[in-house]
Amino acid sequence: MTDSPRQVAQRPGGRTARVRAQILDATVRLVARHGIAGFRYEEVAELAGVHKMSVYRNWPDRDVLVGEALMGVAEEMAPLADTGDLRQDLVDFLVAMATSLADPWGRALMHAIQSSPESAEVRRTVDTVIDRRVDLLRRRLDSAVGLGQLPPVDAQLLADLLSGPVHLQVGRDQRPFTRADAERITDVVLAGVRATTP
Amino acid sequence: MTDSPRQVAQRPGGRTARVRAQILDATVRLVARHGIAGFRYEEVAELAGVHKMSVYRNWPDRDVLVGEALMGVAEEMAPLADTGDLRQDLVDFLVAMATSLADPWGRALMHAIQSSPESAEVRRTVDTVIDRRVDLLRRRLDSAVGLGQLPPVDAQLLADLLSGPVHLQVGRDQRPFTRADAERITDVVLAGVRATTP
The missing domain is CATH 1.10.10.60 (Homeodomain-like)
Structure with missing residues (x-):
């Protein structure tokens, strides 16, 4: 065979x-x-x-x-560039994330992420997706921390603070997620992290 | 009849x-x-x-x-007190929200909130739940703004910034949501709002 x-x-x-x-x-x-x-x-x-x-x-x-x-979906997720401009890169990332969450593939992934799947197989996929997102952010943040643009910060927390509001707004589907939305979220979170990290 | x-x-x-x-x-x-x-x-x-x-x-x-x-669930959602201590009240609110999102009723609600329901009936319930959460926050924020504890801020944005990370972490279900988690989220978001609102 x-x-x-x-x-x-x-x-x-x-x-x-x-x-x-x-x-x-x-x-x-x-x-x-x-x-x-x-x-x-x-x-x-x-x-x-x-x-x-x-x-x-x-x-x-x-x-x-x-x-x-779902793994196929995960492999085509939003990229996170490193242009040297942290705010710009994060805003681009959130805009791309909102776009991909709004299509059928993203909706499927949101279902899986939000439903604490009982199946080990689906759970593994969700973990992979989340780990990948956190890894992308961690690498980008390490670079910003290295340049003194940001204090050292928990990448998982930052990932949740940035992407949580995007998930909610896209899921709500009352109006399109705009670049201005991504900028407001990014600005509040970056300022908050800078003000609260020793 | x-x-x-x-x-x-x-x-x-x-x-x-x-x-x-x-x-x-x-x-x-x-x-x-x-x-x-x-x-x-x-x-x-x-x-x-x-x-x-x-x-x-x-x-x-x-x-x-x-x-x-789902409307029955919405009616028993997390309360938001006004003790005069904004940080304390928001932390309590997020802890209560995490607890209620983790039970079967909350999971049902998360499904509905996250899935952009096509049915007008379910959509109306989801809108009611979200409006109620935003209203609770708006009243609490108005009081804080009145006392000069916070600059005027978009209640919907603040609701998303605070509750988005809670939804993600509870949905992920990898570890319990703790009071320390609620404090970190609240501290970053409040500091961020204060630093970015003119």
Whole structure:
């Protein structure tokens, strides 16, 4: 048996790889719409335009299916540049984060992040996403601290202070998240960190 | 026909009122577990220990069922005291918010808040919850501004800055939310608001 799912996935041009990509994409859309537990394999198959058995055969475990689908989302998350201008880079980061949280992939991820998933598989994906965001911030902050632009600060706390309000506002969906919103959040948080860190 | 659901609900001791309360409670638990779209009436009936027809008869529209169930949660949300000590009151508020977000009712509410519900009924509940939180904060802030303890500040922005990190940390569920967490968030946000508001 050389036709295991993982090996098949490594043949990007093949029909099987295409089917897998369609299934993962459909899964993300359904999680975005109904939450992690709120979709059926039949719906995935229908939305992906494949036979139900293709879903069951490749992902007999639904938590593995959700985990793998969300991991694909995580890999395309907002980047964090280092131009030397910390405020500018953080504002860009928050704007990109808001944009990606507002699309179906981001909505799926918000569902997963906010729902304390019971499945170890989905939990692992959520942890990876959060760790990646904190790592991105930590590297950017280390550079700012090195340049004396910022006192040493807990990257996890700063990540939550910056991205928490973005999550809430995008989730609320009452008006678009603007660059001015990102600037106000960044300014308050940076000033607050500078004023409270010894 | 005097036996409409609303009138029945006003007889707190009656069997029908008890059945309704059990159904609303079961709905909240299922939304907490599976999201707004992720449960079936059969499950509600089973968890509530009532016949499926009791659910259908009282709430033919599932969005009304979810909206009403969540509204009950909203009414028991974290209070915000005014002791004259703004920092203390906000820390208490965040600790109470974290506690209520971590229970099944809070999880249900987080699902609703984070998922930009498409249903007008659920959307109205979410808006009510958020408006109430912002109103609580606005009244407390007005008092602090009046005493010269704080510059005039956008209550919605402050609500997001304070509660966003709480939502993220409670949703992540990696460790308990502590009073020290509430203090750090409050201190950074208050210092940031003071430093950036003209």
